[in-house]
Amino acid sequence: METTIRVEKLKKSYGNTTIVNNIDISVKSGEVFGLLGANGAGKSTTIECILGTRKPDNGTISILGMNPQTDRKKLFEYVGVQFQEANYQDKICVSELCEETQCLYKEVTDYNELLKLFGLIEKVNSPVSELSGGQKQKLFIVLALIPNPKVVFLDELTTGLDTRARHDVWKCLSDLKQKGLTIFLTSHFMDEVEALCDKIMILKKGNIVFNGTVEEAIKNSPYENFEDVYLWYAEEEKIDESI
Numbered sequence: 001m002e003t004t005i006r007v008e009k010l011k012k013s014y015g016n017t018t019i020v021n022n023i024d025i026s027v028k029s030g031e032v033f034g035l036l037g038a039n040g041a042g043k044s045t046t047i048e049c050i051l052g053t054r055k056p057d058n059g060t061i062s063i064l065g066m067n068p069q070t071d072r073k074k075l076f077e078y079v080g081v082q083f084q085e086a087n088y089q090d091k092i093c094v095s096e097l098c099e100e101t102q103c104l105y106k107e108v109t110d111y112n113e114l115l116k117l118f119g120l121i122e123k124v125n126s127p128v129s130e131l132s133g134g135q136k137q138k139l140f141i142v143l144a145l146i147p148n149p150k151v152v153f154l155d156e157l158t159t160g161l162d163t164r165a166r167h168d169v170w171k172c173l174s175d176l177k178q179k180g181l182t183i184f185l186t187s188h189f190m191d192e193v194e195a196l197c198d199k200i201m202i203l204k205k206g207n208i209v210f211n212g213t214v215e216e217a218i219k220n221s222p223y224e225n226f227e228d229v230y231l232w233y234a235e236e237e238k239i240d241e242s243i
């Protein structure tokens with residue numbers, strides 16, 4: 001399997017504070033990779049450095065063999081990004097926003113199919129501003145998938161979605177993975193990580209504290225429940241077993 005995302009010795013500091021400390025990441029084609037860590041651990045900074053929207057202090061990054069800083073235009077034909085908040089006009093409706101996104105790319109997926117897949121088709125003519133938080137979140141995933149990408153970056157994948165919607169999103173992403181999509185995600189939901197991720201990396205204050213599979217993470221910890229396992233790696237304090 002070819003390596004789709006390769007990051008070597010990525011480092012980013014603000015002033016004297018190191019936010020991301022010498023991180024190496026390797027994601028193979030068709031894999032789902034989960035970057036985990038507490039609030040402020042450095043996940044979004046890592047993603048922004050990988051995408052070239054933030055300048056790292058050090059490190060080599062390649063996506064699909066391209067450099068996100070210098071091959072930006074070509075690379076983003078193949079890369080989808082889920083934004084937490086997109087910039088859109090106040091009154092724009094769902095179909096218009098999808099069409100605007102389609103115009104940015106040469107080869108696109110039919111957005112109506114994606115809206116159907118994500119249960120949003122009945123909102124196609126609604127103003128985006130009238131969607132619920134969860135519906136907007138799903139729409140941002142749809143926008144990320146419109147370019148028919150080979151790789152997709154999903155930051156806080158299902159934050160704000162209800163249980164049904166989260167499961168629907170997992171199903172959609174599993175189907176897209178079967179078709180060869182490489183997925184790089186961050187999530188605070190360990191059930192989601194267990195359901196989707198082939199490989200995970202746990203960051204603690206910008207340092208890698210675990211890199212491997214969920215099964216390996218469990219095996220190398222004193223716990224069996226993955227949420228306990230995650231906390232054991234990611235948190236400073238030991239878990240109080242009486243809780």
Ligand SMILES: Nc1ncnc2c1ncn2[C@@H]1O[C@H](COP(=O)(O)OP(=O)(O)OP(=O)(O)O)[C@@H](O)[C@H]1O
Pocket residue numbers: 014019037038039040041042043044045046
């Ligand atoms: N422009 C900036 N200047 C100074 N510090 C910053 C800047 N951007 C981010 N940080 C700091 O970097 C740290 C990591 O932030 P980051 O957003 O990468 O964390 P995260 O793991 O994505 O957190 P969350 O789970 O809350 O989204 C935080 O302490 C944040 O305050």
